[in-house]
Amino acid sequence: MRDLATEFEAERRRLLAVANRMLGSRSEAEDAVQETWLRYAGALADPTARAEIRDLSAWLTTTCARICLDVLRSARVRREAYPGQWLPEPVVSPLDAKPPTDGYAPDPAERAVRTDQVGTAIRVMLERLAPEQRVALVLHDVFAVPFAGIADVLGTTEAAARQLASRARRAVTAADAPRHTADPAEQRRVLEAFVAATESGELDQLLRVLAPDVILLGDSGGHFPAARRPVVGADAVGRFILGLFGRAGRYGQRVTSRPVLVDGVLGLQMETVHSDGRPIRLVVAFAVHEARITGVFNQLNPEKLGDVPPLGDDDGWPPRL
Template sequence: MSDAGTAASAQRFTELRPLLFTIAYEILGSATESDDVLQDSYLRWAEVDPCTVRDAKSYLAQLVTRQALNALRAGARRREEYVGPWLPEPLLLTEQDPSDDVVLAESVSMAMLVVLETLSPDERAVFVLREVFGFDYDEIGAAVGKSTPAARQVAHRARGHVQARRPRFTAVDRAENERITAEFMIAAAGGDITKVLSMLSPDVVWTADSNGKATAARRPIVGADKVGRSIIGLLRIGAGQPDVRVEMATCNSAPALLLYTADRLEGVFTVEIIDGLITNFYAMRNPDKLAALTAAREITRN
């Protein structure tokens, strides 16, 4: 390939990188593994003559999907041996606010990614490509190694599974959700249990992921009173530690709290809010899954 052709291929991949990353992340639930998939896919793409590719977007989406599926299947054993609840890697987002795109915001929400984890690898890839990104069934079939009719059947089955399990999702008001989260943290830090309980859904759930590598609840905590008192207790302990600070951020299209000890990131707590009440806390304490939080990511469906 000529130098001009190589440069053109690299530029096209760079232009599509946010889309390709989003596809990989929604299939894998891991920013770290998605970066590896994109690196491997780029090396494969560099060997392709672009003149032989009719639609680079479709070609690269299929390439990334195949690589992501390989990674997902390879990691299945590790997830079976995981200690405690498994959660997706939190995704720190850029200032670009995806909340106006309700489909994108829902598809990267922690709640939806947890639901996608219940699907088989093929079901997950097909659902993501069809329902989130709108690819044709022939493109999807090529990506997952199935005929077009078979891809359509997998999509129907996956859609049914997701609809049966998917939590309610409403359009995101980023500013309002950040206000609610900040108000809750002030109340919890002050030990105001009455205020705290008034801001929690009665069946709120606290789910923590540590893989046994950090202090965290090994089972989900359910119910406003238990969750509220647990958070107040955690904040009381944290207030007594030196060099502890909390920063607000946006992870997975939701408010998130980043907990630092000095300059070390110790945890990310993503907050899910529906109708003004907090319904879920997703606490990431596994240091392996915090490594990718060093950089904000751009996500897109286009």
């Protein structure tokens, strides 16, 4: 068992990346990886059975993907009953963090859904996909799994797996998808303009930062008031954002913040106090295209922010970008 555990631990980080990108939930991803371990230990404790596995990494990936597929199919029902809008758990890291590279597709053209590069927007779009489409797209475009292996996971043909990935790719790049193409320098310039506009309280100034078709989504998990439907359009989103900051000011609430990477893209981590005295922690992710914000994603469900470290005494508002 010691040898089995050593082999598995060498693959754990990659398996967790696979599961997290498929499920959008770190806790569910960790459960999927643990179930993968249990199946691995049960199936391969027999040395004879172990000898039949020529590619352990591929076997573990296939097993983990099948578990994730089952979770995705059942999650559809759970998320339909979710209070309000649903956003994935954000992966928050310091500004100087470098994205992991283990196990990813080597060709940049095939990394359209690599979440540590393209941010929360693509993770939100993944939620539109059928479970089979999501599995096919993530395995192929993110982790470079051949379509023959994906067909094995899905119990279908290689041609059908290829078609599932193709349809999924079209869906996540549809015209109504929030676009994110900005490099880090452009992200910083746009976020600085956004902060300055919210500080001014002037709607016209904020509208210059927002794309005409910008979309705002907020996930509170029912813990705090939040828009139950997406807010769409620059005017509506701008008024919504200024209203949030205006309410904080009216109640004399101190807002603290710091810039962070949210799913690999520049965003904000914030803390304030609700009007009823409850502390609020908030992670804001952005999508930026052609010097304007196309998507704002507010995660304030405390159940999804448990791994995010608290702000320090040196953090304040406006954030030091």
